[in-house]
Amino acid sequence: MITERERAMEVDREDGRTQNQLRPLACSRNILHRAHGSASWSQGDTEVFAAVYGRKAGTRKNENPEKAWIEVIWKPKTGQIGKLEKEYEMILKGTLQSICILTVNPNSTTSIIIQVVNDDGAVLPSAINAACVALVDAGIPMKHLAVAICCCAPKSGYVILDPTKLEEQKIKAFAYLVFPNSVHSVLPEGSLMDDYFYCLERGCAESVKLSDFLRSLKQHPTDSSKAG
Amino acid sequence: MEGRLANSWRLTVNDKNFIKTALLSEIRIDGRKPYEYRKIAIKFGREDGSSEVQLGQTHVMGIVTAQLVQPYRDRPKEGILSIYTEFSPMADPSFEPGRPGELAVELGRIIDRGLRESRSVDTESLCVLAGKFVWAIRIDLHILDNGGNLVDAANIAALAALLTFRRPECSLGGEDGQEVIVHPPEIREPLPLTVHHLPIAITFGFFSNESILVIDPTHNEEAVMSGRMTTTVNANGDICAIQKAGGEGVPQRVIMQCLQLATAKAVGITKQIKEAVEVYNTERALRKIKRHPTSTSVNVREKQNQSIGK
Numbered sequence: 257m258i259t260e261r262e263r264a265m266e267v268d269r270e271d272g273r274t275q276n277q278l279r280p281l282a283c284s285r286n287i288l289h290r291a292h293g294s295a296s297w298s299q300g301d302t303e304v305f306a307a308v309y310g311r312k313a314g315t316r317k318n319e320n321p322e323k324a325w326i327e328v329i330w331k332p333k334t335g336q337i338g339k340l341e342k343e344y345e346m347i348l349k350g351t352l353q354s355i356c357i358l359t360v361n362p363n364s365t366t367s368i369i370i371q372v373v374n375d376d377g378a379v380l381p382s383a384i385n386a387a388c389v390a391l392v393d394a395g396i397p398m399k400h401l402a403v404a405i406c407c408c409a410p411k412s413g414y415v416i417l418d419p420t421k422l423e424e425q426k427i428k429a430f431a432y433l434v435f436p437n438s439v440h441s442v443l444p445e446g447s448l449m450d451d452y453f454y455c456l457e458r459g460c461a462e463s464v465k466l467s468d469f470l471r472s473l474k475q476h477p478t479d480s481s482k483a484g
Numbered sequence: 485m486e487g488r489l490a491n492s493w494r495l496t497v498n499d500k501n502f503i504k505t506a507l508l509s510e511i512r513i514d515g516r517k518p519y520e521y522r523k524i525a526i527k528f529g530r531e532d533g534s535s536e537v538q539l540g541q542t543h544v545m546g547i548v549t550a551q552l553v554q555p556y557r558d559r560p561k562e563g564i565l566s567i568y569t570e571f572s573p574m575a576d577p578s579f580e581p582g583r584p585g586e587l588a589v590e591l592g593r594i595i596d597r598g599l600r601e602s603r604s605v606d607t608e609s610l611c612v613l614a615g616k617f618v619w620a621i622r623i624d625l626h627i628l629d630n631g632g633n634l635v636d637a638a639n640i641a642a643l644a645a646l647l648t649f650r651r652p653e654c655s656l657g658g659e660d661g662q663e664v665i666v667h668p669p670e671i672r673e674p675l676p677l678t679v680h681h682l683p684i685a686i687t688f689g690f691f692s693n694e695s696i697l698v699i700d701p702t703h704n705e706e707a708v709m710s711g712r713m714t715t716t717v718n719a720n721g722d723i724c725a726i727q728k729a730g731g732e733g734v735p736q737r738v739i740m741q742c743l744q745l746a747t748a749k750a751v752g753i754t755k756q757i758k759e760a761v762e763v764y765n766t767e768r769a770l771r772k773i774k775r776h777p778t779s780t781s782v783n784v785r786e787k788q789n790q791s792i793g794k
Contacts, residue, residue, distance in 0.1 A: 288629045289541040292578055301530050305628065307574035329581050332571055334549050334624045369574040371626060374529055441675065 268275060268421060271300075278405075278418045278462065283385075285393045289422035291369075293394025297386035306386035307368045308394040316365075325360040329369045330383070339346060343465075344380055351384055351404075351434055357397045366396060377420040378406040380432050404434045405462050493577060495707040503708045504727035512705070514540075518698045519745060522633075524753065526644050526760040532674070532768075533649030537641040540588050540702065541631025543575075546641030548649040549623045552664065555611070555618040563610020564620040567596045567639065569627070576630040587634075594727050595625070595639050598683040598716035602724035605646060606678035612654055617664050619651055621677070632703035635714050640757060641686040647682075647761045683724040684753050685716045686746040689733050697738065699745065713739070715746045719754040 273279070279300030288294035290309035298304070315325040329346045330337075352368065368390065372385045381404035388401050408419050408427045419427060503513055522540030529536065533548035546582045555562060569592040571579040579585075584592070599605055610619040623645065625638045652674050689701035690711035701709060711731025718723040721729055723743060728734070 257506065288574065289631055290629055291574060294574075303529075305574070307628075309573070309577050312577075329573055331570065331574075331626065333548050334622065367573060369572060369573060371574060371628065373544075374531065374534070376530075 260437045269416065271420065275416045276462070279420070283389060283433055285389055291390075291394075293390045293392070293396070295386050295389035295393055296373075297382050297389065299376075299378060299382050300420065302382050303373040304372040304379065304382045304386045306383065306390035307371075308387075308390045308396065309362050309369075310394045310396055311341055311364045313318070313364060313367055315363055321363040324356070324361050324363075325365045326352050326358075327365055328352070328358060328387075329367065331369065331371045333372045333375060343385070347377055347380065347432075348383060348387060351402060352387060352391070355398050355400060355402050355457070357399055360397050362454045375421065377422075377424045378418050380404070381406045381434075384432075384434060402434050404432060406432050495704060498620040499502055500643055500708050502580050503705060504693075507691060507698070508693065512698065514702060516700075517777055518696070521700045521749060521753075522702075524756055526640065526757065528760075528764045530645070533645050535641050535644035535648065537637050539631070539633060539637040539640070539700070541629060542633060542637045543627075543629035543631070544634065544637040544641040545626040545628055546638070546645035547626070548645045548745060549624070550619050550649070550651045551622070551624050552612065552617050552654075552666065553620045554616065555614075560612045561618075562607040563618045565596075565600060565605055565607060566590050566620065566622070567599075567625065567642065568625045568627045569595075571627050574629070575627045579627075580629075583644050589600065590729065591635050591638060592625075592725075594635055594685060594714055594716070594725065597725045597727075598639065598685055599642070599646075601717070602681070602683050602718070602722070604679055604681050604683050604718075604724075609678045610651075612664055612773065613656065613662065616662070621646075621649075621651075630703055633687050633700050636685050636687050636700065637681075639716070640753065643679075643684075644760065646677055646679055647757070648676075648764055650676055674758065681718045681720060682754050682757060683716045683718050684746075684750040685714050685725075686749050687712060687714045688742050688745075690734055690738075691733065697742070705765065713742060717742055717743070717746045717750045719751045719773060721747050724743075 269275075271279075279302075282298045284296045286294060287296055287305070288307055292310045293308035294306065296303065297304045311324070315321060328349045330341045330345045330348070332341055348368070348370070356366070368387050370387065372383075373380055384402060384404035388398075388403075391398060392401070394442055405417060406419060407417055408424070408431070409416075417421070431436050506513060507518070512518065514522075516522070523538075525538040526535065527536045527538075527673065537544050537546070552562065555564065565694050569584060569588045571584060571588040573579045592660045605621070610621065612618060623642050625637065625642060627634055650669075650673075652666050652669060653672045654664050657663050657665045687700065689698045689705055689709040690696070690713070691698075692710050698709075700704060701712070706712075711728075711734060713726065713728040713734070715726050718724060726739075726743075
């Protein structure tokens, strides 16, 4: 049901999508030979590779040896590794720690490496999705999968999903939401207060679609699958 | 950190002996002949100047970007070309993030020498305002999968990315003609780089038996071989660079044999790169024609039993 408010605020996005439309999704598993698990995820023009090297002995010095440790390395497309990349690594690590079963192999390290191939907006959610698929490909035990979506609010009152780079640059507030458990990683920037629950509701609906896509992917083990 | 070293991959003695014995009868473990190259696949990304090369199981990505900077003081009329090699931990469990190791530096050096010393990229055309503004071309090479022979794959990726890169057009303006105006790609078509010739790197592997020589070693063969040599030649038969860093000693006639082989292979690889670039350029020109976007987006608000429609 489209409410009055939404109808009044429907706006044309540059690539012809409506507010709730995602860009075409594409995903491939097992694309690398040396890595234990690998995946490539693309939403429109944004493309991210993820590789997983599973369970190696030892954790870092000050980490808890009774749990497995997850190490995330984020490689940008070009340029030096700076604060933004470190921030992404931390967010990704927190998200993945909450979905992996850490008590199965204590005192071990799982490395996840993310390589940005092309950044056309919503690169962090794409990376989270790619990392999940790569973890499945590597056979790392997980509680459940996570799907990530980016919502942003160009004007207060309504929300658009999956922005491109151009839209991201114009927008004053956006949030990355990860489902299906309660929201784990939220990065609200700017004033998103009123629209927060609105975002959640939209994101929830969208995550159903993404989960279906992931499920269909697992039924076709090695080939790439496309959605939409 | 220590954990990584403890888990480094080692080839078993049985595997090593098998490879060596097979080579005595001129058989390689992946079925190739000693002087045969693996299959090369060159793909390009959406943006200009990004390439992905697969050489058998080795996967390398090359990205070219450009920036306006001040030139070096001793070369005020020349642009700057710099190569950054990233041995991503994605490629091999023994690669560590952070500072590039010896291999990464050597790889970067070989490709840099091949491009710079042979003057394959015309740096003088990159000058905008002598002494003040020149284009600095930066090539980032990301190694995604180490299946052996990273040098050759990375070299092809760098060349493919350079050939498809377009730099923005700029003109001098302002009151005294000293201001540089960079035109965005929507207003003026960006220009390709001037590349005179393509220096192709070909790597050879030597084994302890003197007469055994292979081209394009896989990473299993690299663990067994006792010496390597990389020759950078172009399709015209010019030798751009040779790199032999340590390893087994090799007689002069073997080196001459390698150079002849390399020149023959370079012709084939150059042709392949040029064909792939042609295909990309045609596709790029077609993309300029605006068409209605095929609606392949996913609509969230649709009912659950409706399939994801086109």
